[in-house]
Amino acid sequence: MRLVAFRKRLYNVENLRGEKRKETGKMRFRPCIDIHNGKVKQIVGGSLKDQGNQASENFVSEQDASYYAQLYEEQGITGGHVILLNKKGTEFYEETKRQALLALSTYPGGLQVGGGIDAENACEFLTAGASHVIVTSYVFRDGHVFYENLDKLVTTVGKQRLTLDLSCRKWDGKYYIVTDRWQKFTDEEVTEELLHHLSEYCDEFLIHAVDVEGKASGVETELVELLAKMKDFPVTYAGGVGSFEDLELLKKLGNNHVDVTIGSALDLFGGKMKFEDVLAVCRR
Numbered sequence: 001m002r003l004v005a006f007r008k009r010l011y012n013v014e015n016l017r018g019e020k021r022k023e024t025g026k027m028r029f030r031p032c033i034d035i036h037n038g039k040v041k042q043i044v045g046g047s048l049k050d051q052g053n054q055a056s057e058n059f060v061s062e063q064d065a066s067y068y069a070q071l072y073e074e075q076g077i078t079g080g081h082v083i084l085l086n087k088k089g090t091e092f093y094e095e096t097k098r099q100a101l102l103a104l105s106t107y108p109g110g111l112q113v114g115g116g117i118d119a120e121n122a123c124e125f126l127t128a129g130a131s132h133v134i135v136t137s138y139v140f141r142d143g144h145v146f147y148e149n150l151d152k153l154v155t156t157v158g159k160q161r162l163t164l165d166l167s168c169r170k171w172d173g174k175y176y177i178v179t180d181r182w183q184k185f186t187d188e189e190v191t192e193e194l195l196h197h198l199s200e201y202c203d204e205f206l207i208h209a210v211d212v213e214g215k216a217s218g219v220e221t222e223l224v225e226l227l228a229k230m231k232d233f234p235v236t237y238a239g240g241v242g243s244f245e246d247l248e249l250l251k252k253l254g255n256n257h258v259d260v261t262i263g264s265a266l267d268l269f270g271g272k273m274k275f276e277d278v279l280a281v282c283r284r
Helices: 002-022 065-074 093-106 122-128 147-157 192-198 221-227 244-253 275-283
Strands: 032-036 039-043 057-060 080-084 111-114 132-135 162-165 168-171 174-179 184-189 204-208 235-238 259-261
Touching (some): 032 093, 065 080, 065 093, 093 111, 093 122, 111 162, 122 147, 174 221, 192 221, 204 221, 221 235, 244 275
Parallel strands (some): 032 080, 080 111, 111 132, 132 162, 162 204, 204 235, 235 259
Antiparallel strands (some): 032 039, 039 057, 174 184
């Protein structure tokens, strides 16, 4: 029944996906709604700990997730990311999930969702209103891509509804994909070859530069230059943007087609970069 309901919703979200694809050659702003312990937050990327549900916080919102979903809808922004930052089965997971579902139902078809997604629960989130599910940990095992699970996801939701999160950290001068809320290194290096190969299985990539995530201290320029080589495939970069100078640099290094997510530096989350001005830079 869930799969039937999900397929019925595909028609409703397809128009939004079409709108998303119309603007080519422009960096798009892809907003975020990060949820931890049932609250919309901005955290320092490498600080998440499953034990005790701990994280270093930059911002804790007094608004619920639907507030941000409605704001993004009013601005006509699609492709935002709702991220559940609590592990399934932990104390705050159900409240975090409730907030995520609230955001999806507020803006059906306009938001993606990630955090603990697998082939068993993906359709629940899609039926709730997500345009895509965002997946990392489920498709990795023993440090490598686990193609059996990746194939399950593609069969269950379709390539066109899958975003792969290849968030990474730097080790010995190279970027390696990290899983389990960015706590565990894999052996998979982010390379142009890997990106082209995995693009056959999904519709988009989301890539957090975890070492600078939440620090608003500047972007990972080498990573952005690598992502810019994916000229005809949607890639969203997140991490380190703390000023309009950083945003302009990202736009330049990404050849104006690497999309961007900004969290802690945005005025919506207590930062100094005005939301409206960020949209203006991305849209010009």
